[in-house]
Amino acid sequence: MTTAPVTKKNIFNRPEKPYVNPYFGGMVLGIILFLALFLTGNGLGSSGGTTRLVAFIEDQINPAHVDRTPYLLKMAGGDKNPLDDWIIPVFFGALLGGFTSGTLFGRTKLETTKGPNVTNRTRWLMAFLGGTIFLYGARMARGCTSGQALTGGATLAAGSWVIMFAIFGGAYALAYFVRKLWN
Amino acid sequence: MNFPLQDFIATSAAHPWTYVLFGLIGFAFGFTLEMSGFGNSRKLAAQFYFTDLTVLKVMFTAIVTAMVLTFGAAGLGLLNFSQVWVNPTYLPSGILGGLIMGVGFIVGGFCPTTSLAAASTGKVDGMFFVFGGFFGAFLFSETEKYFDNWYNNAGYYGRLTLDQVFHLPVGVVVLLVVLMALFMFWGAEQLERIFGRKDLTKEPKLRIAGAGALVALALAVVFIGTPSLEEKYNKLTFTRTESIPQLNADPLTETHVYSADQMLEKRLVQIAPAELFKTVYNQSINLVMLDVRTESDFNLYHINGAINIPLDKLSTIIPDLLTEPPANSVFVLMSNDEAAATEAWKQVSASTVPNVYILEGGLNNWISFFGKDEGFQAASSVTDDKLGYVFSAALGSKYESCDPNPQAYEELEFEAKIKLQLKRDKSGGGCG
Numbered sequence: 001m002t003t004a005p006v007t008k009k010n011i012f013n014r015p016e017k018p019y020v021n022p023y024f025g026g027m028v029l030g031i032i033l034f035l036a037l038f039l040t041g042n043g044l045g046s047s048g049g050t051t052r053l054v055a056f057i058e059d060q061i062n063p064a065h066v067d068r069t070p071y072l073l074k075m076a077g078g079d080k081n082p083l084d085d086w087i088i089p090v091f092f093g094a095l096l097g098g099f100t101s102g103t104l105f106g107r108t109k110l111e112t113t114k115g116p117n118v119t120n121r122t123r124w125l126m127a128f129l130g131g132t133i134f135l136y137g138a139r140m141a142r143g144c145t146s147g148q149a150l151t152g153g154a155t156l157a158a159g160s161w162v163i164m165f166a167i168f169g170g171a172y173a174l175a176y177f178v179r180k181l182w183n
Numbered sequence: 184m185n186f187p188l189q190d191f192i193a194t195s196a197a198h199p200w201t202y203v204l205f206g207l208i209g210f211a212f213g214f215t216l217e218m219s220g221f222g223n224s225r226k227l228a229a230q231f232y233f234t235d236l237t238v239l240k241v242m243f244t245a246i247v248t249a250m251v252l253t254f255g256a257a258g259l260g261l262l263n264f265s266q267v268w269v270n271p272t273y274l275p276s277g278i279l280g281g282l283i284m285g286v287g288f289i290v291g292g293f294c295p296t297t298s299l300a301a302a303s304t305g306k307v308d309g310m311f312f313v314f315g316g317f318f319g320a321f322l323f324s325e326t327e328k329y330f331d332n333w334y335n336n337a338g339y340y341g342r343l344t345l346d347q348v349f350h351l352p353v354g355v356v357v358l359l360v361v362l363m364a365l366f367m368f369w370g371a372e373q374l375e376r377i378f379g380r381k382d383l384t385k386e387p388k389l390r391i392a393g394a395g396a397l398v399a400l401a402l403a404v405v406f407i408g409t410p411s412l413e414e415k416y417n418k419l420t421f422t423r424t425e426s427i428p429q430l431n432a433d434p435l436t437e438t439h440v441y442s443a444d445q446m447l448e449k450r451l452v453q454i455a456p457a458e459l460f461k462t463v464y465n466q467s468i469n470l471v472m473l474d475v476r477t478e479s480d481f482n483l484y485h486i487n488g489a490i491n492i493p494l495d496k497l498s499t500i501i502p503d504l505l506t507e508p509p510a511n512s513v514f515v516l517m518s519n520d521e522a523a524a525t526e527a528w529k530q531v532s533a534s535t536v537p538n539v540y541i542l543e544g545g546l547n548n549w550i551s552f553f554g555k556d557e558g559f560q561a562a563s564s565v566t567d568d569k570l571g572y573v574f575s576a577a578l579g580s581k582y583e584s585c586d587p588n589p590q591a592y593e594e595l596e597f598e599a600k601i602k603l604q605l606k607r608d609k610s611g612g613g614c615g
Contacts, residue, residue, distance in 0.1 A: 025219030026244025033249035041187035092211020101217035102304030130291015131315025141280025141325035152248035159272030170285020175231035
């Protein structure tokens, strides 16, 4: 396992546990996804939450601009509340769930996960840049790895399978050129 | 009980528990991702250098597990799959967006949800990714207007699933996907052995039993198959609200849920010729008129714009009907009177095509309404579902009443029965 070397003490001083077996993790995740589809008819997601939060903030600052922007209009036009959507509780639930698991298994600590040959500052810049690019693509494709690849994959949505292969294709195509970042 | 639960399809202040349920789903989601190692960007990036293929293993195990359970439940009739969100297919924007996401993944080291797991456990790079994400979503919302038309229309196939693409029973597709995933897991482990120098003998043996269980479940899905049309028809429900005027107060609205047979009995799906005619000119509705009579009757007389599809061939076009944009498509079925159209209505509705209606009284009623001045000769005896008029030539839709002049029929009175019923909220799923 290539976990980052433990240098800093974790916040709650709990012993750090290894990650679970990926097949086991995947099975649990699959059952959660099934329950979400079975009970609510919706799958999992998060990038939609990011967009809705952006729409919410813009609506606070400049509601007239929101009403002129077609993409935002659909979510926050007029007196629509962009936060009134199932993805918002899922978004904040995921934050809390990640924190709980990380804390329980002694992995919550202030640190930067990166390849051995880049500085923290480079890593932060790249993370910001990567986040910007990823979300731009996720909105273009109407969903990210969770909303398209996972959820659409499980419901056999044709477009989602295409998107999933495009994500892996894009990442593998570029991996060689940015290998210094990670190895 | 019918799953998914109607009250939980979207969050609503009327049902505060919806927020709790979606919050719990999110909690479990974040917890599992962190527990699987997705809070660590190095572990995620290792996927693309073949040293640690955790990403692929977790993702595909999750996909096949959820898939087998979902289609198993749908096959057993527990879950109404037409009410489950299926991401609509938009090919070009999907492919381009996917490639861009891949670039963001390898540069940033996370995807949106894993960055949440990372940020919440104190990973500074995860926090930067989340902030970058907000900026990216902002950029997209500001630039989308330059390609709005392409984004919303190019390569749009609606709700399209792999079994429709490959013309295979859904169980067979489920089995094939499971087998493909198992092959990929095997390949992933070989790659980890070669590039990651991993000792495969230390992997738990239980995973092989798990693979066996998956194949067994997938075979069960093939065996169960999908519910018959009759079973689906009996499960159909329609919601109609009725407004009851009050003497000194706002009208009361009452919501009724009807079965398909009740809809037919109460004549809530039989629309008058006048309503059909008005719908033709309604720009916001994508009207599809299906004439289910024989080809010879169709050639004698039909409404302009109607498509001829004899009743016995109807099942072949249902997959196409399902790909019409769900938000505003209305399907109107017609025969000489109503018998064949009603039969067709049962078939089409049971196949979960939304917004299907019947032309009240069929073509005979249409002719008596719009064609009364054209001097058609009434047939001497009209038997069941036969044309009530005699035509000397097969002029198809060349009569005036096939395409009545909208100015001549500006004012028409009818009881409006078409209610656009969205089977799914269009913005209701995925990350969308």
